[in-house]
Amino acid sequence: xxxxxxxxxxxxxxxxxxxxxxxxxxxxxxxxxxxxxxxxxxxxxxxxxxxxxxxxxxxxxxxxxxxxxxxxxxxxxxxxxxxxxxxxxxxxxxxxxxxxxxxxxxxxxxxxxxxxxxxxxxxxxxxxxxxxxxxxxxxxxxxxxxxxxxxxxxxxxxxxxxxxxxxxxxxxxxxxxxxxxxxxxxxxxxxxxxxxxxxxxxxxxxxxxxxxxxxxxxxxxxxxxxxxxxxxxxxxxxxxxxxxxxxxxxxx
Numbered sequence: 056x057x058x059x060x061x062x063x064x065x066x067x068x069x070x071x072x073x074x075x076x077x078x079x080x081x082x083x084x085x086x087x088x089x090x091x092x093x094x095x096x097x098x099x100x101x102x103x104x105x106x107x108x109x110x111x112x113x114x115x116x117x118x119x120x121x122x123x124x125x126x127x128x129x130x131x132x133x134x135x136x137x138x139x140x141x142x143x144x145x146x147x148x149x150x151x152x153x154x155x156x157x158x159x160x161x162x163x164x165x166x167x168x169x170x171x172x173x174x175x176x177x178x179x180x181x182x183x184x185x186x187x188x189x190x191x192x193x194x195x196x197x198x199x200x201x202x203x204x205x206x207x208x209x210x211x212x213x214x215x216x217x218x219x220x221x222x223x224x225x226x227x228x229x230x231x232x233x234x235x236x237x238x239x240x241x242x243x244x245x246x247x248x249x250x251x252x253x254x255x256x257x258x259x260x261x262x263x264x265x266x267x268x269x270x271x272x273x274x275x276x277x278x279x280x281x282x283x284x285x286x287x288x289x290x291x292x293x294x295x296x297x298x299x300x301x302x303x304x305x306x307x
Contacts, residue, residue, distance in 0.1 A: 062106035064215055064284060065117065066147075066234070067250075069139035071096045077118070082129040083220065084229035097135065100250040100268025102216040102234040108137070121218065121231055128218040128231055145284055148215070151277040152180070157298065160277070162246075164264055166203055166304040169256045171246075171266065173277060181273060184255035186265035201261050204240045205304050210278045210297035212238035214288035217247070219263075235271035237278055239264075239300045246300070247271050264302075 074095040080086055088095055097103060097119070107118035115137040121128030152160075155175050164171045166187045173181035188203040217236045220229040234248040248268030252259065255267065266274070279297040280289040291297060 062104055062120070064102055064143040064287070065105050065137075065140040066143055067097050067099050067101045067103070067139060068141045069099060071098045072135045072139045074119070074133040074135050077132045077134060081131045082121070082218075082229065082231065084231055085131055087229070095133065097232065098250045100234055100248050101232040102143070103140075103232050104216065105140075105142075109134075114138070131231075143215075143284060147272075148276060148282060148284055150281040151273065153281065157279045160279070160298050162274070162278070162298060162300040164246075164300060164302045166205065166258075166302065169258065171264065171274075173274065181277065183266050183270040186249065186252070186255050186257055186259045188262045189259050203260070203262050203264060203302060204244060205302050208239040208244075208300045208302060210237050210239055210280075210300060211291040211293070211295075212236075212242070212245075212288070213275060213278070213280060213282055213297075214238075215275075215282075215284075217245075219243075219247075234268050235275040237271070237275050239302075246274055 074097065076095065080089065085095055103119045104121070105117040106120040109116050116134050117137040117140060119133045119135060121131045152175060159176045161174045162171060163174065164185060169185050169187065171183050171185050172179050188201040190197060192198040192200065214236050215234070217233050218231045219233045230251070234250070236245045236247040238245040244262050246264045246266060248271035249265035250268055255265065259265070280291055282289045
């Protein structure tokens with residue numbers, strides 16, 4: 056795609072790609088990396104917004120622009136090797152089973168067993184392991200601060216890629232390009248891809264339901280509201296709502 060066009064979404068398909076910063080440091084996550092002398096990178100499964108393309112010694116490079124309005128990022132701009140990215144197409148976001156009545160679709164997530172199932176009527180059509188809210192804080196003290204809400208929730212905001220941040224200096228986080236976020240409670244609790252761990256089946260999130268990026272992508276496409284690449288995100292206002300998400304937990 057020539058420089059000058061609006062841009063496109065691209066998915067990281069290799070373990071990681073090193074980034075070269077253009078301009079000043081803006082985000083807290085990059086400031087944190089610099090303080091520990093860690094190189095800035097994107098990792099497998101992340102989805103980023105590309106707004107420019109260039110040739111550098113015969114290699115194609117993409118410019119990731121994390122500007123506000125595209126994933127609500129703080130505004131860092133990077134160049135990276137385009138060979139490790141897949142440009143998303145409409146097929147990547149095309150609805151799964153759109154012929155099924157949306158009212159027949161339901162997600163059941165068990166915090167007790169750390170698993171999630173998608174149902175069409177009585178038929179289970181998808182299953183994956185999850186990581187829900189942690190039960191210990193950064194110091195190992197039991198806490199309910201990170202609890203994942205229990206009850207019948209609904210998908211109501213979906214966005215292809217989202218910058219997530221929260222908390223304080225000891226246990227806070229700032230994570231760019233969290234892929235395939237399907238928000239189910241308020242403006243922050245979501246089913247989303249987690250590229251920073253492979254600990255699915257254990258509680259460790261800040262309240263969200265972590266799943267593998269490929270699982271998050273499937274759930275994103277299957278649930279309503281459906282979106283297109285041109286939209287990038289969709290919101291619904293109560294009483295309008297998307298797919299029902301029943302979050303359960305057995306109390307001992």
